[in-house]
Amino acid sequence: VLQAGALYAFEEYAVRRLKLLAGARYDAIRIRPLDSTATSLLEGVRTRAFGALSGSVAAHIDVGSGITIGTSIARAFRNPAIEELYSAGPHLAAFSYDVGSPGLRAERGVGVDLFARMTRRAFSGEISAFQTRIDDFIYQQPQMDSTTGLPLRDPRLRRYVVYRSSQTDALLRGLEGRVQWEPRAGWVTDLTVSSVRGDDRTRGIALPAMPPVRGRLNLRRETARLTLGVGSEFIAAQNRVPPPAIIGAATCAVRTGLENEADALPAEFCRTDGAVLLSGTAGLRFTVAGRVHALTGVLENATGAIWRDHLWRAKQVAPQPGRNFRLLYRVQF
Numbered sequence: 001v002l003q004a005g006a007l008y009a010f011e012e013y014a015v016r017r018l019k020l021l022a023g024a025r026y027d028a029i030r031i032r033p034l035d036s037t038a039t040s041l042l043e044g045v046r047t048r049a050f051g052a053l054s055g056s057v058a059a060h061i062d063v064g065s066g067i068t069i070g071t072s073i074a075r076a077f078r079n080p081a082i083e084e085l086y087s088a089g090p091h092l093a094a095f096s097y098d099v100g101s102p103g104l105r106a107e108r109g110v111g112v113d114l115f116a117r118m119t120r121r122a123f124s125g126e127i128s129a130f131q132t133r134i135d136d137f138i139y140q141q142p143q144m145d146s147t148t149g150l151p152l153r154d155p156r157l158r159r160y161v162v163y164r165s166s167q168t169d170a171l172l173r174g175l176e177g178r179v180q181w182e183p184r185a186g187w188v189t190d191l192t193v194s195s196v197r198g199d200d201r202t203r204g205i206a207l208p209a210m211p212p213v214r215g216r217l218n219l220r221r222e223t224a225r226l227t228l229g230v231g232s233e234f235i236a237a238q239n240r241v242p243p244p245a246i247i248g249a250a251t252c253a254v255r256t257g258l259e260n261e262a263d264a265l266p267a268e269f270c271r272t273d274g275a276v277l278l279s280g281t282a283g284l285r286f287t288v289a290g291r292v293h294a295l296t297g298v299l300e301n302a303t304g305a306i307w308r309d310h311l312w313r314a315k316q317v318a319p320q321p322g323r324n325f326r327l328l329y330r331v332q333f
Contacts, residue, residue: 002082003030017062021072024055029079033086040155041099041162042088050106052077066119074111076132080104084138084165090154095314097154098140101165109134111172125179130172133201137170139208142266150250151266161266161313169201190218197240205242208268209311212238220281227283227296237274238310244269254316267313275307292332300324 008025028051036045056074063069087098111132118125140163143152151161174196181189193215198207213236220229244250250263252270283296304323308315 001032001034003032004028017064019060021058021060022056024053026053027051027077027079031079031082031085039088041164042086042102044102045086046102048080048085048102050079052106052108068117068119070115070117072113074113076107076109076111076134078107078138080106080138080165087165090157090160094312095160095317096140097160097162099162099164101167104138104165104167105136107134107136107138109137122182123180125177127175127177129175132172134170134172136167137207138165138167140164141166141208142268144245144250150263163266163313168203168207170207171199171201172207173197186222188218188220188222190216190220192216200242206240208242210238210240212236212272212274212310225285227281227285229281231279231281233277233279235275235277235307238272241269241271252316264316267310267315270316272308272310272315275305277305277307278302294328294330294332296328296330298326298328300326 004027006025006027008023010023011021013020028049030047030049032047033045038045054075054077056072058070058072060068060070083098083100085100085102085104087100089097091098109132111130113128113130115126115128143162143164144150145152154160154162174194176192176194178190178192180191183189193213194211195213196211198210199205200207215234216231217234218229218231220227244265250265252265278301280299280302281296283294285292285294287293301321301323306319306322308319312320
C-alpha cells in the first residue's frame with residue numbers, strides 16, 4: 001500500500017530582461033508491504049516512510065538578438081520505488097532476477113544546470129550542461145558468485161542473473177544540444193546530441209548502465225498533403241564500464257543463443273560497439289466525407305544493421321531489432 005502527499009509553492013518574478021523563478025516542495029511517502037514473508041534472497045521486509053524538502057531557484061536573462069541564457073540550482077529527493085525495496089522474482093523483459101533491499105535510503109542530490117538558447121526566424125538552437133551530485137544513488141548491482149567467479153543465478157531455474165538494489169554516492173555530468181533550421185517553408189533540418197557521464201564517488205569507478213553518446217539528424221519536407229523524411233541516428237561506442245567485483249571465468253563474448261549464456265558477464269561490465277541507424281518516413285493526408293485521413297509509412301533501421309543496446313541486460317545474447325516497416329492509417333473524428 002502506497003500513501004503519499006506533498007505541499008509545494010512556486011513563484012515567478014520578471015523585471016525587464018531578467019526572469020527569476022523559485023519553487024519548493026515537501027514530500028511524505030509511506031510504503032507498507034502486504035506480505036512480509038522472507039525468502040532466501042530477501043529479508044527484512046517492513047513498512048518504510050520517507051519525507052524530505054526539495055526546491056530550486058533559476059534565473060533567465062534575455063541578452064538580445066534572440067539569445068537567452070540561464071542557470072538553475074536544485075535540491076532533489078527521490079524515495080526508493082516499490083520494486084527497488086521489495087522485488088523478489090524474475091523480470092522476464094530484462095532477462096534478470098531482481099531482488100530488492102528493504103533498507104534503502106532515499107536519494108538526495110544537488111544539481112546545477114546552465115543553458116543558452118537562440119531563436120531566429122529560420123534557426124533555433126539550444127545547448128545545456130548539467131552536473132548533479134547524488135547521495136545514496138540507487139542502482140541495480142549484478143551479483144557474482146565468489147566461488148566460481150560466474151554471475152549468481154536465480155535459485156529456481158539457475159538461468160537469470162540476480163540483481164540486487166544497491167546504493168552509492170554518484171556524480172552525473174552531461175551535455176545536451178539541439179539545432180533546428182528551416183531554410184525554406186516546409187523544409188526542416190533537426191539535429192540533437194546528448195551525452196552523460198556517471199561516476200561512482202565512493203569507489204572511484206564508472207557507474208553502471210550509463211548511456212553512450214547519441215545523436216540524431218532528421219530532414220523533413222512537410223506540405224498540407226504530404227510528409228517526407230529521412231533520418232539517421234548515431235550511437236557511439238560505450239567503453240566506460242565498471243570492472244566486475246570478481247575476475248573469474250565469466251566473459252563478455254557474444255552468445256548465439258540463450259542456452260549458451262551461463263558464463264556471460266552481466267551487461268553492465270561489458271563494452272558496446274557503436275552503430276549508425278537509418279530511417280525514413282512518408283505520409284499522405286487527404287479528406288473523405290469531411291474526415292481527415294492520414295496514411296503513414298515508417299521504415300526503421302533501413303540497412304538492417306546489427307547493433308546492441310548498451311542498457312539492455314541481455315545484449316550479449318540478442319541484438320536489437322533489424323529492419324522494420326510500419327504502415328499506419330489514421331482517421332480524425
